[in-house]
Amino acid sequence: MKPTRLAAVAGIAVIGLALAGCSGSSSSGSGGGDAASGQDSRGPITYVQGKDNSNVVRPLVAKWNAAHPSEKVTFKEQSDQADQQHDDLVQHFQAKDANYDVVDVDVVWTAEFAAKGWLTPLTGKMKIDTSKLLPSTVATATYNKTLFAAPQTSDGGLLYYRSDLIKTPPTTWDEMMADCDIAKQAGIGCYAGQFAKYEGLTVNTAEAINGAGGSILAKDGVTPTVDTAAAKKGLQNLVDAFKDGNIPAEAITYQEEQGRTAFEAGKLLFLRNWPYVYSLAKTDGSSTVKDTFGIAPLPGDTGIGASTLGGHNAAISVYSKHKATAHDFLEFLESNETQSFFATQGSLAPVVASLYSDPTLVEKLPYLPVLLKSIQSAVPRPVSPFYPAVTGAIQDNAYAALKGSKTVDQALKDMQAAIKAAG
Structure with missing residues (x-):
């Protein structure tokens, strides 16, 4: 999971809020997808993300699949280049590809993809709990005052x-x-x-x-x-x-x-x-x-x-046919256990605030307090x-x-x- 893929909200301000009036409905846009379709449907899904450099994704997918044999996740691995990852997502969104169910989105792509109507708003049945997350990570997943993605990993230089x-x-x-x-x-x-x-x-x-x-x-x-x-x-x-x-x-x-x-x-x-x-x-x-x-x-x-401020969010494509399963997979990615695994296996910055002071994690990863300072002082x-x-x-x-x-x-x-x- 490459962080730059391609990473405290202050400094560089948010253009998206000022331009939100241009984007049309928050649930649909130029993409033409139906955000409501498939919200009760379960079944196999595909998760799309950049190169899994630290072998983080595969073990998590295997764990999910063992517990959900009728809702298995297939991992579609992209290149390790952020620009190529972006272009690949755009091409599949434009093609209304239902096979890109859950996609890993660099924090700087959330507004672009949401404005084009490609991401399912995480409201109503799709709502997720963000109360335990770092506020800066939630802000990166929000566009036009609506949450469009689940913060997955944060990042600071x-x-x-x-x-x-x-x-x-x-x-x-x-x-x-x-x-x-x-x-x-x-x-x-x-x-x-x-x-x-x-x-x-x-x-x-x-x-x-x-x-x-x-x-x-x-x-x-x-x-x-x-x-x-x-x-x-x-x-x-x-x-x-x-x-x-x-x-x-x-x-x-x-x-x-x-x-x-x-x-x-x-x-x-x-x-x-x-x-x-x-x-x-x-x-x-x-x-x-x-x-x-x-x-x-x-x-x-x-x-x-x-x-x-860097990091990645997981979003549900409006074209997914199994959004109920996709929603549960987002919650799985945000669980404390998964977030701890992100940190210990790939030294990726968790989005759950309490983990930065967890004694067991800090003993394994002594840089966590420094990283928290970096994230808290980061500029998006x-x-x-x-x-x-x-x-x-x-x-x-x-x-x-x-x-x-x-x-x-x-x-x-x-x-x-x-x-x-x-x-």
């Missing part, structure tokens, strides 16, 4: 560091850049994140801007605010780090997995990535840092930075039916700045105009 080389992790960006001298002495790269031109670059750019005191959107949730001094400082930090080698040149091609394997191979002092890396770095046979890495919050301008990406255009504007211009084909000033000016046009 973390700073992985070599604890054998750094005794105290940096709390500010400048401190981290100063520590790069240690990396040079050790003959390894200093810092990497996700800088290839895809959704991960939107995440990393947003963290750089928010961490420097800037923002992507104003509080009205509509007006872009990237053409500012604070936003410039954030993006400039990344550009300067590439120029002086503190971010290795090859990191311009990094997505999550490339950064993870580089860190596990001992080639990096610092890595920005998601919680799933913890489990793999501890257990991979090829990992050279099993006992020599630590985890800290992302550094910001004057202290702890602003992670981008824009929630918008037009999100593909918004993230495209961020990616195109940030990448141009990192490559040096645009100045930071020009990149932010163009980003501002493109985000405005997207809405």
Whole structure:
């Protein structure tokens, strides 16, 4: 279960609420599906999700199937690329495919899919209990004041560091850049994140801007605010780090997995990535840092930075013929037992608030308190039916700045105009 797939609600405001009047009915839209159809029907269903990197999904599906022999779940595994996962879902929704019953939805896709009438509102017979969940996760599954998905896993960016080389992790960006001298002495790269031109670059750019005191959107949730001094400082930090080698040149091609394997191979002092890396770095046979890495919050301008809120939600397609079974499967995914398994098997961030202080879990996963801080201080990406255009504007211009084909000033000016046009 790849977290970026492609991950406290503050900062980047919610476009979706401002644009809700354009979307028509909350239960149907351009998709033409019938949300009410099949709500009492039970039978086999298919669950669609990205690549199961940590072998989390298959054991859960097997457990469900053993208890529900007449309502078995078939796991349809997508690629490990968030953009490809998104396009695959869109194609099947447009084809009104009844075989995509429950789909794993990146938090930034909820509004887009709900506005197009592809997701079954979780109201009435489909209602689920969200009282035990982290409020920020519920917000990511809500569009036009209606819950359209079940929060499944949350996510917050973390700073992985070599604890054998750094005794105290940096709390500010400048401190981290100063520590790069240690990396040079050790003959390894200093810092990497996700800088290839895809959704991960939107995440990393947003963290750089928010961490420097800037923002992507104003509080009205509509007006872009990237053409500012604070936003410039954030993006400039990344550009300067590439120029002086503190971010290795090859990191311009990094997505999550490339950064993870580089860190596990001992080639990096610092890595920005998601919680799933913890489990793999501890257990991979090829990992050279099993006992020599630590985890800290992302550094910001004057202290702890602003992670981008990540995570995934499980939604029921309006075209599903067995929505009653699909509904029960959502509740199964949100159970404390399943959420604990997500954490221990795949080091995925649970959505059940109480698990972050569960003594047994914290003993197994000592990073949980740090992760909770990351999630609580996280800033969500824009929630918008037009999100593909918004993230495209961020990616195109940030990448141009990192490559040096645009100045930071020009990149932010163009980003501002493109985000405005997207809405």
